[in-house]
Amino acid sequence: MSHLAKDMTPDVTxxxxxxxxxxxxGGTSAAVETGDWRTMRPVIDWDKCRQCLLCAxxxxxxxxxxxxDGKRGEFNYFFCKGCGICSNVxxxxxxxxxxxxx
Amino acid sequence: xxYSLKENLMKEERLSGGHRMCAGCGSPIxxxxxxxxxxxxxxxxxxxxxxxxxxxxFMYPYTAWKGSFIxxxxxxxxxxxxxxxTAYKVMKKKGQLDDxxxxxxxxxxxxxxxxxxxxxxxxxxxxxxxxxxxxxNEAYMNTGIQRSSSTPHFADxxxxxxxxxxxxxxxxxxxxxxxxxxxxxxxxGQTTFIGNFKDISEKAHRAIYTPGPAFLNVxxxxxxxxxxxSEKLMKVTKAAVETCxxxxxxxxxxxxxxxYEPKQKKPVEEYLKLQGRFAHMFRPxxxxxxxxxxxxxxxxxxxxxxxxxL
Numbered sequence: 001m002s003h004l005a006k007d008m009t010p011d012v013t014x015x016x017x018x019x020x021x022x023x024x025x026g027g028t029s030a031a032v033e034t035g036d037w038r039t040m041r042p043v044i045d046w047d048k049c050r051q052c053l054l055c056a057x058x059x060x061x062x063x064x065x066x067x068x069d070g071k072r073g074e075f076n077y078f079f080c081k082g083c084g085i086c087s088n089v090x091x092x093x094x095x096x097x098x099x100x101x102x
Numbered sequence: 103x104x105y106s107l108k109e110n111l112m113k114e115e116r117l118s119g120g121h122r123m124c125a126g127c128g129s130p131i132x133x134x135x136x137x138x139x140x141x142x143x144x145x146x147x148x149x150x151x152x153x154x155x156x157x158x159x160f161m162y163p164y165t166a167w168k169g170s171f172i173x174x175x176x177x178x179x180x181x182x183x184x185x186x187x188t189a190y191k192v193m194k195k196k197g198q199l200d201d202x203x204x205x206x207x208x209x210x211x212x213x214x215x216x217x218x219x220x221x222x223x224x225x226x227x228x229x230x231x232x233x234x235x236x237x238x239n240e241a242y243m244n245t246g247i248q249r250s251s252s253t254p255h256f257a258d259x260x261x262x263x264x265x266x267x268x269x270x271x272x273x274x275x276x277x278x279x280x281x282x283x284x285x286x287x288x289x290x291g292q293t294t295f296i297g298n299f300k301d302i303s304e305k306a307h308r309a310i311y312t313p314g315p316a317f318l319n320v321x322x323x324x325x326x327x328x329x330x331x332s333e334k335l336m337k338v339t340k341a342a343v344e345t346c347x348x349x350x351x352x353x354x355x356x357x358x359x360x361x362y363e364p365k366q367k368k369p370v371e372e373y374l375k376l377q378g379r380f381a382h383m384f385r386p387x388x389x390x391x392x393x394x395x396x397x398x399x400x401x402x403x404x405x406x407x408x409x410x411x412l
Contacts, residue, residue, distance in 0.1 A: 005163040017162070026168040029120035029159070037125060056111050057299045058336060060130040062119040066111040079119030083126030083325075084333030097333075 005031065034061065038082035040097040042075055048094035055086035055095065107298040113138050116146070121166035122158040126332025128295070128322030128339075129155050129237040133208060135299055136235055136318070139306035145169060146204045147186050151179035151213030154244040155237065177217045180225035180234060183207040187230045204310055205232040211252035212242045215278050226285045226315045233309045236278065237322040247327040251276040254347075255398065256391045257379045259327070264382040269391055274398060282317040283353045289314075291352040293361070294321035294339045301350055301361055308352070321348045329378025341373040346403040351410065358409040367403070370396045 001007070003018050005028035018024070051071050056064040063080035065073045087095040116137035123130050133155065140146055147170045150156040156173050159166035174182040187205045209218055214236040222234055241259050242248040249259040249271050256270040264270040279292045289312040291305035302320065309316035321342060325332040342348035345368045350361040371392060374380040383391040 003163075008163040021162040023160075023163055023165045026165065027118035029161075029164040029166040030118045032120035032122075032164055034120055034122065053107050053111055054298060057107070057135060058131060058295065060123060060125075060127050061121075062115055062117065062130075062134065066108075068112060070108045070112055076119065081125035083335075084331075085126055085335045088333040089336050 034079050034081055035077045038077075038080060038100050040082040040084060041077070041100045042080065042082065042084065042087055042095050043098055044075065045094045045096070048092045050092055050094075052091065054089050054091065058085045058089050060085070105298075105300045105304055107300075110138055110299070110303055113142060116140070116168050117159070118166045118168055120164065122161065123154060124324075124326055124332075126325045126335055127154070128239060128324060128335060129153075129208075129210070130159075131295060131335075132235065132237045132302070132320045132322045135295075135302050136206065136208075136233075136306040136310075136320075139303055139310055140204060141311075144202045144204055146206055147172065147183070147190075149173070149179050149183040149186065149205075149207040151207070151209035151218050152176035152244075153208075153210035153213050153237075154239075155208055155210065157244060176213055178221045179207045179209050179213060179218050180222035183232050183234075184225040184228060184230040187232050191231075205230070206310070207232065207234045209234065209236055210243070211236060211238045211240055211278075212244075212250045214238075215252040215276055216250050222317075223285065226282065226287050226317065229287075229314055231313055231315070233306075233316045233318060235306075235309075235318045235320060237320050238278075239322050239324040239327060240275070241324070241327050243324045243327045252278070255395060256383055258382060259379070269388065270379075270382065277402075279317075279319045279353075282319075283356070283358075285315075286356065287315045287317065288312050288355055289316035289352070290319075291317070292319045292348070293350055294342065294348055295336060296339060296343055296350070296362075305352055305361075308354075312354075327379070329381075330376050334376060338373075338376050341368070341376055344368045345370050345373040345399065347373050347399055349403060349406055351406060358406070358412065360406070360410040370399055 061079040063076040117134045149172045193199045240252045248261045254275045258264040258270045262271040282290045293302045293305045309318045323338045344364045
């Protein structure tokens, strides 16, 4: 049977999983939404953002992508857990944390 | 080549989102920064000791690691990665592999300062071409904030609860970085997250590309265990460096090099007051604890300056 993460549904029994729980693909956690943990949502004001990129390396959830042009893009809200480090580190006050709507 | 944050961030990330570390955790920040220090054409095998990092990034069938990852047990990350490195050397010699692979182990302070110390010490002594990165969050956070030998003096943890009988942890923090220096290995660095990440990125690159064993000790704050609001992470690491609680330095071939000297060394209160685990030290009658911590920090800092000026 397939041992790809996408085929590992709750119906798969222990007899059919890989020996030693080996995983034969990389980065399969990208399918897992952790954004639903969030209570506060970072919102960027592009008029204030000066692309200094200080917010990008501090993100524990890799939610601030930097493109091949060397500029940061929109937040990846699929992963962002709303910790607020980026908002605190921004020297221009471009990122504000707002309460997540239910 | 001089460091550029922009160029550093344009490199491919080798850790994926969707891992289940807490919001605001310091350890994935350490991991992704260290892995970005790899040259894009090089591959890496990552090993992790049992830790928050391991249980949260590798939950079958989901892995947050884009490359090869191996977990064995709590106490043997050093032994495991050294075995993988030896197998690589043999395969390379037999012509079965062409690519360049690097070998990086990650461990928390529990898996490094305490439980994995013998296996780490053995790996360093045998001289494997590897890097061991300790992300030091100063307690066993994964199991609920129990004290480790890395927990600082007077810190409140679930096994050293500060109250009327004991003032938090009774013992001082173990200086693992200096223990690793004593192994006589070619590279040892101590760092954390500061400003544009120049310090940690350059140290990680040197650690990975120095032939032979290297050790990197990275302070990685834990908002849950240190009890500070998660958004203050960079404020906490900055205070640790500015108060000289966590000095930034490296030791290359036995030579101590100070990476950063604060213009005005700040009093330790600046660091302690940010964190709930030290809150009891600010109650009336407990001033002696702060005085004692200040004395310890001053002594360690002076000793480090002496070593750097040798």
